[in-house]
Amino acid sequence: MLLALATTATRPSYRRIPRLLRFASKVPLDPKKPRLRLTEDEKPETVPDRWNYNSSSLLEGDAKSQEELASYPLVDANELEKCKQPPREVKMLVRDWIEDSLYNPHYGYFPKQAVIFDTQHTTFDFEKLRDSVEFQVEISKQYAQYGADAHQGPGRQIWHTPTELFKPWYGIAMAKCLVSEYLLKYFPYEDFVIYEIGAGNGTLAMNILDYLRSNHPEVYDRTRYNIIEISGRLVSLQRKKLASIHPCVKVVHKSIFRWDKKEPAPCFIVAMEVIDNFAHDMIRYDLRTLQPLQAFVTVDDRGDYDMIYTPVTDPLIASFLKLRTRLAHPPAIPRLLRAAPALLRAYTNLPFGPNLSRAEYIPTRLLSLLRTLRNHFPRHRLLLSDFSSIPDAIPGVNAPVVQTRFQNTTVPVTTLLVAPGYFDIFFPTDFTRLRDMYEHILSEPATSELPEPTSAPRLTPLAGGTSSSLALGADYFSSYHPSNRRRPVDGVTSASGLPVGERKSSVFTHAQFLSTYADLNHTRLKSGENPMLEFYQNVKFLF
Known part of the structure; x- marks a missing residue:
C-alpha cells in the first residue's frame, strides 16, 4: 500500500x-x-x-x-x-x-x-578556480568519489556544510570570533572552555584548534574543547580524528537534552548547523x-x-x-x-x-536547549548558525x-x-524570535536542581568574594542599565570590580558575520566572486 x-x-x-x-x-x-x-x-x-x-x-x-x-x-x-x-x-x-x-x-x-560530505585531506584552492561554476564542478567531483547508489531504494544521505566546503578558512573565522571574546574578557584569569554541540566529522574543532596552536599558543595551552555528540558513529570518528592531535579534546557521547553537569566557569557554546534538525x-x-x-x-x-x-x-x-x-x-x-x-x-x-x-x-526542542544552557552553563556565550529559510x-x-x-x-x-x-x-529558524526567546529565558532564574560542583571553582580577580557582589542591589552604583546588556550575574564582576552584565546577543547574516571575522582573500575566485560570502545566503548567525 x-x-x-x-x-x-x-x-x-x-x-x-x-x-x-x-x-x-x-x-x-x-x-x-x-x-x-x-x-x-x-x-x-x-x-x-x-x-x-x-x-x-x-x-x-x-x-x-x-x-x-x-x-x-x-x-x-x-x-x-x-x-x-x-x-x-x-x-x-x-x-x-x-x-x-x-x-x-x-x-x-x-x-x-x-553521511556528512567530507573532502578528507583535500582543500579547494579557491585562488586558482575561474568562477563559481568551476567551483561547483569541483564539488561534484568530490561527491562522485562516494560512488553511485547501487539499489532502487533511498540511497546514502550525503549532505555538506560550509565547514567542509570552505575549510580551513570557515573554521578559522569561528576561531577568531571566539578567541577575540576570550582575550578581551577572560585571559589570563580563566581557561578557554568551548562546548561544541554536534561536531559532525570533527572538522570545525580541528580547524579551530589548529589555528589556536599556531597563532595563540598561550591560549591553546589553556583550552578545553568539549564535544557533545549524540551519534555513536560520529563519536568514534571524532575521537579517532582529534584525540591524538589535540589532547585537550574531550568527546562526550550524550544528547544535549540529557546533559546533567553544571559548568561554573565562563565558556563558549558552539552550535553550527545543529538546530535545524531539532524536533518541533x-x-x-x-x-x-x-x-x-x-x-x-x-x-x-x-x-x-x-x-x-x-x-x-x-x-x-x-x-x-x-x-x-x-x-x-x-x-x-x-x-x-x-x-x-x-x-x-x-x-x-x-x-x-x-x-x-x-x-x-x-520549536519546542529549541526551547529545551535554551533552558539547558541557562541552567547548566550559567556563564556561557552562544555562537549559533543555521538556516533562516529553506x-x-x-x-x-x-x-x-x-x-x-x-x-x-x-x-x-x-x-x-x-x-x-x-x-x-x-526546519528553518526565525532568528529574531530565537533571539527574543533566548534573552528572555536567560533573564529568568535558573531552575536546575543539580548539585553544586564538588570542587570549588578556582578564584580569580573576576570572581566575587565570600559576599555577594549584588548584595547591595544590581543598581547600587548606578540606576542606569543599558538595554543592550543582560543583568549582572551574582558573584561575577568585571576587571573594574563592578558587576557588569554580558552583552546581549545579536543576529547577523552569513555574509555580515564572515565579513567581520573571515580572511576573505583566501576564498576569492579569479572572477572576483567569493563563494564563502555568496553561498548560504539563507543562513544566519546568533552571537
Whole structure:
C-alpha cells in the first residue's frame, strides 16, 4: 500500500517520485513485528480528540475510526529507543515522531543513513578556480568519489556544510570570533572552555584548534574543547580524528537534552548547523474558539500513519505558547481573522470551510536547549548558525523540508509522515524570535536542581568574594542599565570590580558575520566572486 509511506490526506505527488512510491509500497508488513503497547495501568487519561474533518472523504471507509486511533497508547522517543523496528498501534507527539525518525539508534536517519560530505585531506584552492561554476564542478567531483547508489531504494544521505566546503578558512573565522571574546574578557584569569554541540566529522574543532596552536599558543595551552555528540558513529570518528592531535579534546557521547553537569566557569557554546534538525511540535487552532490543539501521529496495525488533534496538555507545548504570548509573537492565524470575530464566524461557515487553521510547527526542542544552557552553563556565550529559510518545505507555517536521496538525486516530498529513517527532516529558524526567546529565558532564574560542583571553582580577580557582589542591589552604583546588556550575574564582576552584565546577543547574516571575522582573500575566485560570502545566503548567525 502507498499508505506505508504517507497518509490518506497528504501524499507525495505521484509524478514527482513515482519510483520512490513503488519502492515504499513493497515494504513488507510483518504481522509478527513486535508492537509497543502499554498496560491498562500505564495508559494516560484520555482527552476527547478533535478530528480534522477536512481530510478526504473518499477513503474514509478504509481508514481507522477516530476513536480507535485515539485509544492507542501514548509513547515518546525515549521509550522507542528500545525498539529495533518502528512500532505499530501507538500514538506520539509530532516532536517524538521526528526524534524517533531521525535519531532512533536502530533505524533512525542519522545513525543509519546520513553521511556528512567530507573532502578528507583535500582543500579547494579557491585562488586558482575561474568562477563559481568551476567551483561547483569541483564539488561534484568530490561527491562522485562516494560512488553511485547501487539499489532502487533511498540511497546514502550525503549532505555538506560550509565547514567542509570552505575549510580551513570557515573554521578559522569561528576561531577568531571566539578567541577575540576570550582575550578581551577572560585571559589570563580563566581557561578557554568551548562546548561544541554536534561536531559532525570533527572538522570545525580541528580547524579551530589548529589555528589556536599556531597563532595563540598561550591560549591553546589553556583550552578545553568539549564535544557533545549524540551519534555513536560520529563519536568514534571524532575521537579517532582529534584525540591524538589535540589532547585537550574531550568527546562526550550524550544528547544535549540529557546533559546533567553544571559548568561554573565562563565558556563558549558552539552550535553550527545543529538546530535545524531539532524536533518541533505541530499545533493547529480551532477556528471557532481560537484554542490551540496539539497534533499526535498515529501508527495503526498495518503501519499506516495519520494525525489526530487534542486540546493542549503537553507541558512543553503549553510552556512554549505561554512564552510566545509574553513575547508578543503572534500565532499563525491571520490578524484580520483574530481581530474580527464576525469575519472569523463567516469564514468558518463557508461551504467546505475549514474548522482548523493551517499546521504550525513550533520549536519546542529549541526551547529545551535554551533552558539547558541557562541552567547548566550559567556563564556561557552562544555562537549559533543555521538556516533562516529553506525552499521546498512541506505545507504549513515554519514547516520543514522532508527529503531523501533517490538514485543519486535529492528528492523533497510533501508530507511529514514518511518511513522512519529514510528521510532528512530539517526546519528553518526565525532568528529574531530565537533571539527574543533566548534573552528572555536567560533573564529568568535558573531552575536546575543539580548539585553544586564538588570542587570549588578556582578564584580569580573576576570572581566575587565570600559576599555577594549584588548584595547591595544590581543598581547600587548606578540606576542606569543599558538595554543592550543582560543583568549582572551574582558573584561575577568585571576587571573594574563592578558587576557588569554580558552583552546581549545579536543576529547577523552569513555574509555580515564572515565579513567581520573571515580572511576573505583566501576564498576569492579569479572572477572576483567569493563563494564563502555568496553561498548560504539563507543562513544566519546568533552571537
